[in-house]
Amino acid sequence: MxxxxxxxxxxxxxxxxxxxxxxxxxxxxxxxxxxxxxxxxxxxxxxxxxxxxxxxxxxxxxxxxxxxVFIFSENEKKEEIQFKKEHHICDSNIYYYFDGTEVGVAVGLKCSKCGFAKDITDYSAW
Structure with missing residues (x-):
């Protein structure tokens, strides 16, 4: 090549x-x-x-x-759970009550056995 x-x-x-x-x-x-x-x-x-x-x-x-009918805020839900834990030993029904006000709706719980009632309204959400 x-x-x-x-x-x-x-x-x-x-x-x-x-x-x-x-x-x-x-x-x-x-x-x-x-x-x-x-x-x-x-x-x-x-x-x-x-x-x-x-x-x-x-x-x-x-x-x-x-x-x-009603929607719980996070704080109200926590309060509801705590209430149910505390009254679990009562082995009874928990009643919810709602109270309409001019500003909003207050919510409470009541144990049917011991009668203890608690307002769990989250007023900061108003």
Missing amino acids: TDQERVIKNVLAFTERNEEEQMFNSVKSYIDKIKRQRDRLRMELKKYKSDEKIKELENEIEELRAKS
Whole structure:
């Protein structure tokens, strides 16, 4: 093989490597673009599902409010649980009473056996 043939062969090999590298980079760039698009669509789908779920839960809460006689605040719920624990030994019914005022509704509990009554109203929620 002559020097001229060797040079032509090297030039062709170099050109082929460059073309292969360019094609590889082009394919890699396309794959990266597709991955970014996939990630954006995932985020959009997650947001859509979250918004849909939030709306569904808000509707459920509103439906419960509409059908409920009274909804306890967290403090009132804690007081109710404590009252029930204290009067568990009575082994009787617990009565709830509600007293409407000009500001809001006061709530109380009463043990049917010992007669103990307690106002558990969370006035801070008024």
